Structure formats: C-alpha cells, structure tokens
Amino acid sequence: MPGLMRKRFVDVTAELIDAHPRLAVLTADLTAKAFDGVRARHPDRVVNVGIREQLLISMAGGLALAGVRPIAHSFAPFLVERPFEQIKLDLNHQGVGAVLVSAGGSYDIANSGRSHQSPGDVALLATLPDWTIQxxxxxxxxxAQLRAAAVTDDLVYLRLSNRSNTRAYVGAEEGFTTLRTGKRGVVLVVGPLADNVLAATDGLDVTVLYATRIRPFDNRTLRAAASGQDDLAIVLVEPYLAGTSVAEVTTALRGLRHRVLGLGVGREELRHYGSTRQHDIAHGLDAAGLRRSIANFLEE
Known part of the structure; x- marks a missing residue:
C-alpha cells in the first residue's frame, strides 16, 4: 500500500491537473493506476510511459520545452539514479524546469531489496545547479511544497517518504524552523527524522532546527542559531547519505570556528532486507542511537 504522503500526492496532483491546463503528470508504472480517474478526464496530460525511466525524464524535458509544466514520479532510485544523465542533459542543460516527485526514501521499502533503496539521491542531485530539494x-x-512547485518553472525535487512526524511545522518549506533552543550546540534535522531527534535531544541543552527544504541551504538561520552558542558544535541529521550537507554547513559558518558531525545512512551497504525500523537502528538513526551519537559528540 502506498504511504500517506504518496496518497496525498496523487489526490493533490489530480486536483491540480483539473485546475491548471498547463500541468502534466508522467509515471513509469509506479502509482499509475491511482491516476486512472484524472487520466480519463485528461488523457493527453496524464501519461504512463511504462518501466522506462530515462524516457520519463526525456519526455518531461520535451514537454517543458513545449511550455508544459511536467510532474514526473517514480521510486527514488528510478527517478534520480537510473536516469541521471537525462536529468543533467534534458532538464539542466536545456534550461527547463520540472517537478520530480519520488517515493520510497532511503529504505522505506527495505523488503524490496537494494534495487529499491536510494540513500544517495540527494547527494547526487545536489551536484547539479539550480535544484530546489525538498x-x-x-x-x-x-x-504545500507540491502546490508551490506546480505553479513555477523551477527545477524541484520533492522526496516523499512512507514515514511521518507526528505534526507538520508551518513555514518549514521556506527555511529552517527552530523547534528547541539551547546553548551547547545546534542539531539540524531534515524531514521525517524530526520526532526521533526531538526524543533523542530531550534534556540536552541544544538548539534543534528543522529543515524540509535542504537546497537552497538556509545559511542565514543556521548562522543566527550558531551565534549564541557556548560550544559551536553542529550535528546534522539527514534521512539519506550521512554527510550530504556537511559542506553546506561549513559554507554557512565560514569564518566561525566550529565542528560538525554528519549523521545519516552509512556508506556501507546493509545486505539484509529487514524493516525500516531495523535499518534505522542499524544506521543509528533511531532515537536511542541518535542520543548516543549526539551526546558523545557534545562531550568531545
């Protein structure tokens, strides 16, 4: 069954297709049947290309060149990693925009094996210029991020997950949101790991910042949060490859003496299927593992 974010994506996209004649949605079999209703109303703007992800991106680029605003959707490894050359050439190089909406996160569907895991998608896409990564x-x-992306001509990557925090944070799509304040360091957490980080830092004298938009990086808010710290220790917690945004932190804090710990999915492949929670524990991204890593870093 699709996660709640993916279901909401389908419902909102169908509404947007009805309302905006410039929009089109492209699928590569994944979630295609969920769009049957809107496809019946707009068969020229709801297209399933089959298991042809390179074609998915090339069609998005061609539609964008013709003035259409394409939304392309698949699992993260099939949307970013497999057709990366097409993203580079048919979108970036052509100077056109698109909305890429992935599902599955790093290992939300761990029981489907390594082919369906993509902890490196954000790091890979961040090598290209001009992308907004949410x-x-x-x-x-x-x-909120999908609705905003649909009416622009920008390059937007929306990374959906099967997991969710217990609440949404208003305004988080525009920059980092302060969830907690403290003096012994700053913990910056991205997306669906916020609940785990709040549990992990309970009782610790740290500032917790929350990000749903990781590119462009919110240098101003991070620098402001760092300015009042007794110990400029920065912990970055990302639900994909560990260290993906460490260079962004360094840029934001240029001229300030600081130390950074990047937590996330480890580089070593886990050769077991398991559950999402078991992968969290293995990568130290559960609340207990995060608590150990953060507390130990603050004591160094």
Whole structure:
C-alpha cells in the first residue's frame, strides 16, 4: 500500500491537473493506476510511459520545452539514479524546469531489496545547479511544497517518504524552523527524522532546527542559531547519505570556528532486507542511537 504522503500526492496532483491546463503528470508504472480517474478526464496530460525511466525524464524535458509544466514520479532510485544523465542533459542543460516527485526514501521499502533503496539521491542531485530539494516530514508539508512547485518553472525535487512526524511545522518549506533552543550546540534535522531527534535531544541543552527544504541551504538561520552558542558544535541529521550537507554547513559558518558531525545512512551497504525500523537502528538513526551519537559528540 502506498504511504500517506504518496496518497496525498496523487489526490493533490489530480486536483491540480483539473485546475491548471498547463500541468502534466508522467509515471513509469509506479502509482499509475491511482491516476486512472484524472487520466480519463485528461488523457493527453496524464501519461504512463511504462518501466522506462530515462524516457520519463526525456519526455518531461520535451514537454517543458513545449511550455508544459511536467510532474514526473517514480521510486527514488528510478527517478534520480537510473536516469541521471537525462536529468543533467534534458532538464539542466536545456534550461527547463520540472517537478520530480519520488517515493520510497532511503529504505522505506527495505523488503524490496537494494534495487529499491536510494540513500544517495540527494547527494547526487545536489551536484547539479539550480535544484530546489525538498524533504517533507509530514503530508501537510508535502502538499504545500507540491502546490508551490506546480505553479513555477523551477527545477524541484520533492522526496516523499512512507514515514511521518507526528505534526507538520508551518513555514518549514521556506527555511529552517527552530523547534528547541539551547546553548551547547545546534542539531539540524531534515524531514521525517524530526520526532526521533526531538526524543533523542530531550534534556540536552541544544538548539534543534528543522529543515524540509535542504537546497537552497538556509545559511542565514543556521548562522543566527550558531551565534549564541557556548560550544559551536553542529550535528546534522539527514534521512539519506550521512554527510550530504556537511559542506553546506561549513559554507554557512565560514569564518566561525566550529565542528560538525554528519549523521545519516552509512556508506556501507546493509545486505539484509529487514524493516525500516531495523535499518534505522542499524544506521543509528533511531532515537536511542541518535542520543548516543549526539551526546558523545557534545562531550568531545
């Protein structure tokens, strides 16, 4: 069954297709049947290309060149990693925009094996210029980001997850949101790991910032949060490859002496299927594992 974010994506996209004649949605079999209703109303703007992800992106680029605003959807490894050359050439190089909406996160569907896991998608896409990369932690945040992306001509990557925080944070789509204040360091958490980080930092004298938009990076808010710290220790907690945004932190804090710990999905492949929670524990991204890593870093 699709996660709540993916269901909301389908519902909102169908509404947007009805309301905006410039919009089109492209699928590569994944979630295609969920669009049957809107496809019946707009068969020219709801297209399933089959299991042809390179074609998915190339068609998005061609539609964008013709003035259409394409929304392309698949699992993250099939939407970003497999057709990366087409993203580079048919979108970036052509100077056109699109909305790429992925599902599955890093290992939300761990029982499907390594082929369906993509912890490196954000790091890979961030090598290209001009992308807005959004990692919502709640269905309401995902909807707000999708609605905003649909009416622009920008390059937007919306990374959906099967998991969700218990609440949405208003305004988080525009920059980092302060969830907690403290003096011994700053913990920046991205998207659906916010609940785990809040539990992990309970009782610790740290500032917790929350991000659903990780590119462009909110240098101003991070620098402001760092300015009042007794110990400029920065912990970055990302639900994809560990260290993906460490260079962004360094840029934001240029000229300030600081130390950074990047937590996330480890580089070593886990050769077991397991559940999402078991993968969290293995990568130290459950509340207990995060608590150990953060507390130990603050004591160094």
């Amino acid at each position: 990692v919502p932690g709640h269905t309401d945040e995902a909807e």
